[in-house]
Amino acid sequence: MSRSVCSRMCLTDKLFFWKQESGTGSRYQLKKERMFAIIKEQEVNIRLDQIIFHIDVNSAFLSWEAVYRLAHCGEQLDLRKVASAVGGDTSLRRGIILAKSIPAKKYGIRTGEAVWQAKEKCPGLVVVEPDYKLYEGCSAAFMDILREYSDMVEQYSIDEAFMDMSESCHLFGTAKEAARQIRERIREELGFTVNIGISNNKLLAKMASDFCKPDQVHTLYPWEIRQKMWPLPVSELFFVGRATAKKLFSMGIRTIGELAAADPAWLKEILKKQGEVIWAFANGVDLSPVLDAPPANKGYGNSTTIPFDVEDLAMAKRVLLALSETLGERLRADRAEVSVVSVGIRYADLSYFSHQKKLDNPTNLTLELYKTACLLFEQLWDKRPIRHLGVHTSGAGGESFCRQMDFFDRTDYGKLAKIDRTVDNIRGRYGRDAVRRAGFLGQPISHMCGGYPL
Numbered sequence: 001m002s003r004s005v006c007s008r009m010c011l012t013d014k015l016f017f018w019k020q021e022s023g024t025g026s027r028y029q030l031k032k033e034r035m036f037a038i039i040k041e042q043e044v045n046i047r048l049d050q051i052i053f054h055i056d057v058n059s060a061f062l063s064w065e066a067v068y069r070l071a072h073c074g075e076q077l078d079l080r081k082v083a084s085a086v087g088g089d090t091s092l093r094r095g096i097i098l099a100k101s102i103p104a105k106k107y108g109i110r111t112g113e114a115v116w117q118a119k120e121k122c123p124g125l126v127v128v129e130p131d132y133k134l135y136e137g138c139s140a141a142f143m144d145i146l147r148e149y150s151d152m153v154e155q156y157s158i159d160e161a162f163m164d165m166s167e168s169c170h171l172f173g174t175a176k177e178a179a180r181q182i183r184e185r186i187r188e189e190l191g192f193t194v195n196i197g198i199s200n201n202k203l204l205a206k207m208a209s210d211f212c213k214p215d216q217v218h219t220l221y222p223w224e225i226r227q228k229m230w231p232l233p234v235s236e237l238f239f240v241g242r243a244t245a246k247k248l249f250s251m252g253i254r255t256i257g258e259l260a261a262a263d264p265a266w267l268k269e270i271l272k273k274q275g276e277v278i279w280a281f282a283n284g285v286d287l288s289p290v291l292d293a294p295p296a297n298k299g300y301g302n303s304t305t306i307p308f309d310v311e312d313l314a315m316a317k318r319v320l321l322a323l324s325e326t327l328g329e330r331l332r333a334d335r336a337e338v339s340v341v342s343v344g345i346r347y348a349d350l351s352y353f354s355h356q357k358k359l360d361n362p363t364n365l366t367l368e369l370y371k372t373a374c375l376l377f378e379q380l381w382d383k384r385p386i387r388h389l390g391v392h393t394s395g396a397g398g399e400s401f402c403r404q405m406d407f408f409d410r411t412d413y414g415k416l417a418k419i420d421r422t423v424d425n426i427r428g429r430y431g432r433d434a435v436r437r438a439g440f441l442g443q444p445i446s447h448m449c450g451g452y453p454l
């Protein structure tokens, strides 16, 4: 953590405690005062000259597909210039739109909607299937360029990153000049375009990169909030989802400016913690630092939409095993163990139920995860046809290498760990299909489900 961030955080704490000790007014008033303290401190933040960039690849999956197909497959058609989308296979029911071109946007096609719905809006829509390996490669190349400009780069998602340019910006000129340089290098060397938002904190930089697309650099400094951010619809504020926007609308709050002017105590009463956060965001306040190392993963999970409705226990258990295989592999790769396992079922009518259990001993053994998942599943399932199954975990920590003995449990956990390690090694060297359980032979599902965050 940089020194400027440390000093900013201490300052906030001091202001908060000072307000608390002074003992003025109710709890809500204190909260309100704390908010104003943070805003005041934001002015200190400006003086500390923090320069934060948010870089966002324009229509990432689609751009990456287009560039790859033009450069390596000899295709003449640039997907970015026609109504096109990246979407899952409709025959497998994973058919949702993951990314769309700007011409496709004009037909009202939205990310997350079903491919068949999108095709109804635009019958000539070109849909290509996703290639995650390619996207991971493109993302890594994009991140490598960013790291040449700052050693404080936080990868926020596969196609977004924050950079703390406070220390290195002067080497490349003004903040705008540095951003232009990064944008041009990515376009020339990697062939796709990005938007870059510049500000003094992460929230404002993220809002700025969203302004006008593609291939643009925008600033949103605190003194520009009134003019550039407050007139926008409240639904465009980061952290305001569709449900929250609807609630805010019913409260008479339509723009970000109206949210900023609202009473934070009132917002907290209705929207709880989120009310406080979005009020601070609407006022341009965000104290989170750029983290150059990703935070430790607290939970691991895996879920899959099954190509057909599952109606028998044996098939459901097979899917749970396939999910546990990938989950266990990821846990062991991170040298992590989990202490809570949960199973989620989405029925054919799209209703969703879940059930969880705390384990006696943290684990990352595939068979133990699977057995717990089966137990939970049998307690939860009401025999209706299943469309989607998930195995999720929480309470992740490092490997403990010890286990509370149970007089009645004769399982040889050391042996299970050895088997898992051996299988991981074989799969690591020869591919995931090099070893598979016999139970999956001739079955219509993959022996290792999921693996990509959905």
Ligand SMILES: [Mg+2]
Pocket (backbone or CB within 6 Å): 056, 057, 058, 059, 060, 159, 160
């Ligand atoms: Mg993007």
